[in-house]
């Protein structure tokens with residue numbers, strides 16, 4: 033299996049430290065808001081990587097953190113007159129709702145930065161003792177020039193980085209060098225803070241990941257991943273801290289997924305050009321959203337539009353139709369066992385699995401893997417029918433689902449996905465009613481009605497049935 037390693041800028045044979053196990057760390061969300069589908073792409077891509085590694089027989093220890101203390105968290109807590117802890121609790125719960133709905137497997141561990149304060153302080157202390165970090169008035173900075181290979185991930189050297197940074201440098205900062213970065217920040221009025229050898233304060237963002245990855249996965253991890261915007265400075269800084277501390281490589285493979293763009297601009301909260309996963313899930317089921325994401329290569333930027341999602345939905349219908357035909361055939365077919373021709377034909381079916389594995393082994397080429405599934409389905413559509421044996425129908429059905437599983441799609445029966453869509457629409461209508469948006473709630477009801485679904489308000493909640 034080959035993985036494109038950002039560190040070396042090329043595809044490399046993947047050799048995990050333990051032959052049967054993969055330790056993987058993915059930078060997770062800052063939990064001050066719902067996540068948008070740009071973030072969602074990163075989560076879905078690395079969920080597919082994890083699922084595929086599992087499909088290939090590895091045990092994957094998958095750690096994805098929650099950043100639950102930073103400026104955005106503090107701002108949100110102030111706006112809502114609540115605590116940073118409560119904002120974290122609230123949006124972690126919302127994260128799980130959306131991630132579960134997107135069929136993203138739960139991580140082995142989702143550490144929260146604020147649960148690792150003691151370990152972070154110990155980490156910073158060690159950096160100070162080793163001379164890699166220094167304190168100024170309660171702030172602690174990492175001294176980038178002490179770490180000789182600073183810049184190796186993003187392929188820049190310190191002088192180039194400095195030249196690029198010179199306009200952005202804030203002269204008020206107390207650090208010795210513009211490229212140094214904070215590992216510990218002294219408390220400002222009204223901010224949450226913890227006792228430390230440098231006074232009351234809180235951790236910097238980069239040290240959280242270095243610390244939690246080390247604590248949960250050890251000195252060297254197999255795969256460290258995140259969105260491409262994290263290469264610099266976040267991952268560069270994680271490397272500097274971690275490798276200064278241990279003297280060992282922090283991660284053997286660095287994977288970065290490309291952005292989702294809207295009109296060729298990165299989807300982001302700051303540009304206000306985003307769609308939340310929540311709102312997309314009200315209109316599309318997780319298969320549509322995941323197929324849309326995974327039909328592109330993870331290192332290629334993806335332009336988002338509703339039209340593209342709609343056309344993905346139409347293509348997905350082809351797969352659903354094939355599955356539901358096979359499910360119906362199960363009731364119809366007369367013969368149980370494979371005959372000789374069918375036995376031969378299963379070898380042809382198996383060749384799609386081989387092709388799929390070949391594509392996915394090549395740096396998780398989900399785009400080509402998706403095409404293989406469509407080719408497989410076309411083949412099955414023209415060769416499996418009411419004259420086939422039950423075993424062949426089952427074989428075909430299982431293979432489609434098997435190849436869908438690493439992508440996290442096609443796992444429910446077609447009936448299940450329709451039900452899910454209706455439940456989502458009902459939830460959207462309930463929300464619209466709560467918001468007193470009667471126009472929207474009526475529209476959802478009428479749209480469902482035109483599809484032959486009637487809603488009934490009962491004391492137990494909204495029920496639906498086919499008219």
Ligand code: AMP
Pocket residue numbers: 059060061062069070071072073074258259260261262289290291292293298299300
């Ligand atoms: P944040 O909550 O902003 O810290 O981001 C969480 C994750 O989503 C990080 O790995 C980011 O790199 C990633 N991310 C943010 N915006 C986008 C985008 N437009 N497309 C893809 N990934 C993104």
Ligand code: ZN
Pocket residue numbers: 058059060241266
């Ligand atoms: Zn991180």
